[in-house]
Amino acid sequence: MLQSDDPDELSCGLESLRYLSRIGHARASFNLAVAYLRGHGVAADAAMAAYFMLRSARQGYGGAYEPLARMIINGDLIESKGLLPQARHFVARVWYFRALCDGVARPDAAARIPYSAMYMAMGPVRYH
Numbered sequence: 001m002l003q004s005d006d007p008d009e010l011s012c013g014l015e016s017l018r019y020l021s022r023i024g025h026a027r028a029s030f031n032l033a034v035a036y037l038r039g040h041g042v043a044a045d046a047a048m049a050a051y052f053m054l055r056s057a058r059q060g061y062g063g064a065y066e067p068l069a070r071m072i073i074n075g076d077l078i079e080s081k082g083l084l085p086q087a088r089h090f091v092a093r094v095w096y097f098r099a100l101c102d103g104v105a106r107p108d109a110a111a112r113i114p115y116s117a118m119y120m121a122m123g124p125v126r127y128h
Helices: 007-022 026-038 046-058 062-074 085-102 107-112 115-122
Strands: none
Touching: 007 026, 007 046, 026 046, 026 062, 046 062, 062 085
């Protein structure tokens, strides 16, 4: 539906993706993010793209982890706009680490993650 040149069909496809995103379909949220990034059927909006990319990542879609990390570093995500650059990089590295753990990261992503971010992403470790 999103490949169509018919505006009604495109609108219907976007509404379907919005509904699916609301009920928890991570891939639908990812596709909405891409639509907002490219301005396909909607006005291009980096903040909305970042919102849906974050939703997709939180819903567990591994393909959203790396793009979300880049959006956080760029400050496209509303929640990351007020953070210092170092804090944005730290949060982004946690998403890069998740992408590595899920096996969806590019090979060079490992170089962007310091050990402190890895330990933070893993959470507390119990020694008993």
